[in-house]
Structures are given as structure tokens and as C-alpha cells.
Amino acid sequence: MVTIVKKFGGTSVGDVTRIRNAAKLVSDHIKKTNDKVTVVVSAMAGETNKLIALAKSCVSEPTLRELDVLVSTGEQVTIALMAMALNELGHSAKSFTAQQAHIATDRNFCKAQIQDIDSLNLKAAIDCGIIPVVAGFQGIDADGDITTLGRGGSDITAVAIAAALKADACYIYTDVKGVYSTDPRVSSNARLLPQVCHEEMLELASLGAKVLHPRSVYFAMAYKIPLCVLSTFEPDAGMTWIVKEEELMEKPIVTGITHRTDEAKISVHKLPAESVALSTLFQAMAEENIY
Ligand code: ADP
Ligand code: ASP
Ligand code: MG
Numbered sequence: 282m283v284t285i286v287k288k289f290g291g292t293s294v295g296d297v298t299r300i301r302n303a304a305k306l307v308s309d310h311i312k313k314t315n316d317k318v319t320v321v322v323s324a325m326a327g328e329t330n331k332l333i334a335l336a337k338s339c340v341s342e343p344t345l346r347e348l349d350v351l352v353s354t355g356e357q358v359t360i361a362l363m364a365m366a367l368n369e370l371g372h373s374a375k376s377f378t379a380q381q382a383h384i385a386t387d388r389n390f391c392k393a394q395i396q397d398i399d400s401l402n403l404k405a406a407i408d409c410g411i412i413p414v415v416a417g418f419q420g421i422d423a424d425g426d427i428t429t430l431g432r433g434g435s436d437i438t439a440v441a442i443a444a445a446l447k448a449d450a451c452y453i454y455t456d457v458k459g460v461y462s463t464d465p466r467v468s469s470n471a472r473l474l475p476q477v478c479h480e481e482m483l484e485l486a487s488l489g490a491k492v493l494h495p496r497s498v499y500f501a502m503a504y505k506i507p508l509c510v511l512s513t514f515e516p517d518a519g520m521t522w523i524v525k526e527e528e529l530m531e532k533p534i535v536t537g538i539t540h541r542t543d544e545a546k547i548s549v550h551k552l553p554a555e556s557v558a559l560s561t562l563f564q565a566m567a568e569e570n571i572y
Pocket of ligand 1: 289290291292293323433454455456457459460461462463464465466485489490491492493537
């Protein structure tokens with residue numbers, strides 16, 4: 282019996298039509314193959330940003346514990362809608378929050394790391410023919426407090442669940458056809474890469490290719506989970522498999538180029554020799570939150 286995880290990102294579940302479309306994609310797969318599918322979802326596109334803005338409109342510095350309680354609700358909306366959509370298609374689906382799926386993290390609110398997933402609940406559901414629909418991005422710490430894994434963290438949830446279920450593969454459905462040589466929304470020359478090795482994907486992801494969260498690549502590598510990135514809207518139009526280096530068909534010298542829009546280089550010339558000059562400069566930058 283094949284066990285797989287399918288994760289849908291924010292744009293893929295951006296409105297109810299898209300949620301129904303993603304549910305149909307899961308349903309068609311199950312009807313064709315009889316695979317055991319677990320679904321992981323992000324919040325609907327823009328919802329996490331809205332929740333963060335809401336907190337900041339209320340107070341200047343939201344307490345991180347409360348911010349996690351707030352932002353984790355985005356995914357809770359989507360798991361319920363996705364489970365309803367799957368049920369309407371004739372399946373038996375059930376939503377799982379991080380607490381119900383037993384996703385244990387450390388206590389670092391807003392940037393927690395998954396420590397363990399006790400897959401007992403998920404496996405029991407799967408064994409009963411239920412499709413678990415799990416909230417991405419959220420976890421539970423040792424005190425039972427809600428945590429979140431950092432922006433883009435649903436990718437981590439998906440691969441970590443695939444590892445806990447010893448799944449045969451994890452499919453990350455997104456709004457592009459896979460991993461490209463550079464961001465396809467920035468360059469029309471970007472080339473879809475059929476395969477990328479873990480090490481290169483880790484580097485691309487860490488340096489700005491947000492198509493995969495770097496820690497999800499780490500989990501895939503550490504737990505040997507075949508990881509695939511493809512489009513929710515054109516699932517048959519191509520895909521990228523993240524593979525071991527020795528499995529690469531081609532060994533290019535340069536695989537891809539990334540960019541970040543939140544970094545700038547400033548050169549300061551003729552700085553006085555006294556050390557106070559440097560501290561004055563860095564103090565002024567810190568006051569403007571420039572790091
Ligand atoms: P999701 O909401 O599905 O998690 P993200 O917005 O987090 O999707 O990631 C997908 C986006 O990553 C794409 O829309 C694309 O603009 C961006 N991206 C940046 N670099 C790359 C790359 N090298 N290959 C593919 N997509 C990339
Ligand atoms: N909803 C979260 C975010 O916007 C997590 C995710 O989408 O992966 O960052
Ligand atoms: Mg993402």
C-alpha cells in the first residue's frame with residue numbers, strides 16, 4: 282500500500298473554488314490509485330499577513346505566544362474547509378490541528394522547531410480509510426501552548442509528517458510548475474529543473490528561493506523522503522524531484538540563481554579612525570531596525 286503526503290500552499294487554497302479544486306485533485310488521485318493520502322494545508326493566501334497586521338494594529342509589539350495563537354488560526358480555517366470539500370466528494374476526511382496530530386515543538390514562539398511527531402492518531406485515521414487533513418505551520422510545545430514554525434513553515438510540517446508516516450513520497454503543490462533555475466516570476470528565462478539534489482536545494486532555499494522551506498529539504502534528506510514540487514493548477518505540466526546527488530542525471534556547474542529583496546550593500550568611506558565612529562554608525566542603524 283502506497284502512503285503519500287500532499288501539501289497545498291496558500292495560493293493553491295486561496296479561495297473556496299481553489300480549495301474544491303485541490304480536493305478534487307486529491308480525490309482523483311485516490312480513485313485512480315487507492316493510495317493512502319494525508320493532506321497538509323497552509324492558510325488561504327494573504328491570511329497570515331492579515332493576522333500579523335491585525336496584531337500590529339492592536340499593539341506595537343505583540344507578545345509572541347499570543348501572536349502564535351492568532352496566526353495559527355489561518356491554517357485551522359483551511360483544514361476544516363478542505364475536509365468538508367473532500368467529504369462532499371464522497372470521501373471520509375477529518376481535520377487535524379497540530380495538537381490532534383501530535384506535532385511537538387520546542388518553545389520558540391514564531392520560529393519553533395519540530396521535535397517529534399507521534400503519528401498514532403494519524404495512522405489510526407488512515408487505517409480506518411479516513412483522509413487526515415493536517416494544519417501546516419503550527420505545533421504544540423511541552424506546556425500545550427500553540428507554536429508556529431516560521432513563515433513558509435507548512436512545507437516543514439508536510440515533510441515531517443511524511444517522515445513520521447514513513448511515506449513513500451511528499452508532494453508540495455504550489456503556484457509554479459516546480460523549482461526553476463531562478464524565480465520564474467522575476468525572470469522569463471527561468472528554466473524548470475526536473476531534478477535538484479538536496480544540497481543544492483538547501484542552498485537555493487536558504488538564499489531566497491521560497492518555493493521550499495530549507496528545513497523541509499533538511500527533513501527530506503535526513504529521513505530519505507522522496508520530495509516533489511509541482512503546480513496545483515497544472516499538475517501534469519512538469520515537476521521537480523529533490524534527489525540524492527548521486528541520482529542526478531545531469532551534474533550542472535551552476536543549478537540556479539536566487540535573490541533577496543531585503544538586503545542592501547552600503548559602503549561608508551572616510552570613516553574616522555576612532556572606534557566610537559563605528560559604534561555611532563551601528564547604533565544609528567540599530568535604532569532604525571537595520572541589521
Ligand atoms: P506556497 O504558498 O505554495 O507555499 P510560496 O509562495 O511559498 O508558495 O512559494 C512559491 C513561490 O516561490 C513561487 O510563486 C515563486 O515566485 C517563488 N520562487 C522563488 N524562487 C523560485 C525558484 N527558484 N523556483 C520556483 N519558484 C521560486
Ligand atoms: N501560512 C504560513 C505563512 O504564510 C505558513 C505557510 O504558508 O507555509 O507563512
Ligand atoms: Mg511556501
